[in-house]
Amino acid sequence: MDTAAKLDLRRWAGRWSLRTAGHAGRFTYFLVDMARALTEWRIWVPRTFEQAVLVGYGSLFIVLLIAGFAGAVTSLQTGYQFSGQFPKYIAGGVITESVILELGPVLTGLILAGRIGARYAAELGTMRVTEQIDALESLGRSPMSHLLLPRCIAGILVIPALVMFANATGFGVGWFAAKSSLGISNADFIYGARFFFRSFDLWYSVIKSFFFACAVVLIPCYIGYNTKQGAEGVGRATTDAVVSASISILLLDVLLTQILLTGTGQ
Amino acid sequence: MIELKDVSKRFVDHVVLDHVDFHVDDGQTVALLGPSGVGKSVLLKHIIGLITPDSGVVSVDGLNVASLKRKDLAHLRTRIGYVFQNGALFDSMDVRENIRLGITNGELYDDVEYCQERVKECLRLVNLQQEVAEKFPGELSGGMRKRVGIARAIAGKPKYLLYDEPTSGLDPVNSDVIDGLIERLQDELGVTSVVVTHDVRGAFRVADKIALLWQAKIRAVGTPEEIVASKDPAVQQFLERDLEMALIQSESTDGSDV
Numbered sequence: 001m002d003t004a005a006k007l008d009l010r011r012w013a014g015r016w017s018l019r020t021a022g023h024a025g026r027f028t029y030f031l032v033d034m035a036r037a038l039t040e041w042r043i044w045v046p047r048t049f050e051q052a053v054l055v056g057y058g059s060l061f062i063v064l065l066i067a068g069f070a071g072a073v074t075s076l077q078t079g080y081q082f083s084g085q086f087p088k089y090i091a092g093g094v095i096t097e098s099v100i101l102e103l104g105p106v107l108t109g110l111i112l113a114g115r116i117g118a119r120y121a122a123e124l125g126t127m128r129v130t131e132q133i134d135a136l137e138s139l140g141r142s143p144m145s146h147l148l149l150p151r152c153i154a155g156i157l158v159i160p161a162l163v164m165f166a167n168a169t170g171f172g173v174g175w176f177a178a179k180s181s182l183g184i185s186n187a188d189f190i191y192g193a194r195f196f197f198r199s200f201d202l203w204y205s206v207i208k209s210f211f212f213a214c215a216v217v218l219i220p221c222y223i224g225y226n227t228k229q230g231a232e233g234v235g236r237a238t239t240d241a242v243v244s245a246s247i248s249i250l251l252l253d254v255l256l257t258q259i260l261l262t263g264t265g266q
Numbered sequence: 267m268i269e270l271k272d273v274s275k276r277f278v279d280h281v282v283l284d285h286v287d288f289h290v291d292d293g294q295t296v297a298l299l300g301p302s303g304v305g306k307s308v309l310l311k312h313i314i315g316l317i318t319p320d321s322g323v324v325s326v327d328g329l330n331v332a333s334l335k336r337k338d339l340a341h342l343r344t345r346i347g348y349v350f351q352n353g354a355l356f357d358s359m360d361v362r363e364n365i366r367l368g369i370t371n372g373e374l375y376d377d378v379e380y381c382q383e384r385v386k387e388c389l390r391l392v393n394l395q396q397e398v399a400e401k402f403p404g405e406l407s408g409g410m411r412k413r414v415g416i417a418r419a420i421a422g423k424p425k426y427l428l429y430d431e432p433t434s435g436l437d438p439v440n441s442d443v444i445d446g447l448i449e450r451l452q453d454e455l456g457v458t459s460v461v462v463t464h465d466v467r468g469a470f471r472v473a474d475k476i477a478l479l480w481q482a483k484i485r486a487v488g489t490p491e492e493i494v495a496s497k498d499p500a501v502q503q504f505l506e507r508d509l510e511m512a513l514i515q516s517e518s519t520d521g522s523d524v
Contacts, residue, residue: 131351137316138314138343139367
């Protein structure tokens with residue numbers, strides 16, 4: 001590698017480190033500002049309900065649709081993998097665990113990173129570049145309590161609930177698909193599901209979905225809130241928000257699995 | 267009183283304000299003139315604390331804006347009405363809610379009857395029909411958006427009004443309407459105003475005092491008569507250019523009427 005290339009690489013690494021450190025600092029301030037605004041509950045509580053309905057009800061159909069398909073495909077693939085080698089009841093366990101531990105939370109998180117994350121980043125980004133956020137501040141009102149807290153709290157409350165619905169749908173459709181295509185009886189399916197199920201699995205799903213919810217709402221809100229440079233900036237912010245939230249979900253998935261399942265010896 | 271003392275601000279390598287001194291006495295209307303992109307809006311945003319200076323002091327009513335705590339800054343902002351260049355209306359709310367948000371007193375904001383009356387009053391002050399209250403910002407023309415922006419800024423009965431390019435993007439007729447409105451609000455409400463503009467004619471119409479921001483510095487300050495009489499080449503150049511533009515604009519308006 002020649003000297004110029006080395007220098008370029010160093011410069012690039014330096015800039016990247018500075019930018020990352022800058023974002024980390026600003027994100028921390030962003031969270032602190034949001035925590036301070038919690039005292040203005042008379043402002044953010046009513047708006048949180050509005051956002052929760054918008055986000056929760058609005059996302060329910062797509063979440064259930066994808067969870068249903070995921071449950072059906074898992075069921076069919078389990079049948080393909082295990083046909084003739086294992087007792088049929090094992091399929092019940094594999095389908096249930098796959099849906100609750102992985103597919104429900106991760107697929108829902110990724111869908112919502114696209115749906116809610118893009119929406120939040122685009123809304124806040126547009127408000128930033130059209131000076132609506134400045135206008136709110138100029139009126140002595142806090143953008144944190146008026147705009148950000150309602151969106152974040154609504155998302156953090158609603159997304160775990162959506163994941164539970166997704167789990168139930170994936171489980172139900174998976175059971176139906178197993179019955180109709182694998183010929184597994186209800187009794188076998190329930191036996192398998194119960195045999196492998198631990199109540200911690202549901203907690204694990206809830207904990208995961210909570211962390212995914214934080215990634216889905218906090219990252220896009222931060223990126224949208226700090227948007228610059230007009231329409232192009234809003235487009236960039238929306239893309240960055242979805243990509244960053246999705247990558248964070250995948251990283252959190254590995255991390256939480258390591259900590260909660262492997263680490264605890266579950 | 268609004269006062270900027272030795273204020274400097276730079277964005278990366280670009281110096282926007284370079285040791286600027288500027289002050290506005292109570293009850294006065296000051297027009298801040300200057301070419302586009304010279305930093306007039308940046309100066310205005312310093313006054314309300316949306317931008318903090320790199321050095322120097324910005325004070326309003328004797329309070330150093332940059333050093334105020336969050337609550338004190340929010341309280342100070344309730345005394346200042348800010349009219350944004352493009353209105354900055356909240357597009358998810360109708361005009362009524364937009365103007366209501368301008369009522370910065372918490373108790374009055376919760377008083378539904380007071381808010382209804384205040385919104386009506388503000389619409390009257392900016393010469394808009396009461397039916398406009400039901401419309402959303404997307405349904406309004408440019409001139410109407412500006413007037414709703416002014417209505418929102420005055421809804422909280424501020425002591426200071428800051429106008430950021432109130433006539434930019436408007437045709438001469440609508441510009442005159444807005445200038446007339448600024449003059450009338452001045453008489454009716456008796457507020458202290460800063461009008462940022464690059465429209466010389468409008469500035470001369472509404473202002474008691476004119477300041478010219480030129481190459482990051484305040485180049486000239488004085489009454490309209492003093493500014494016209496100024497021998498400073500930068501002032502003369504700016505005034506002549508604007509008069510040329512006004513001439514071209516009036517010729518093209520005449521042409522389109524034929």
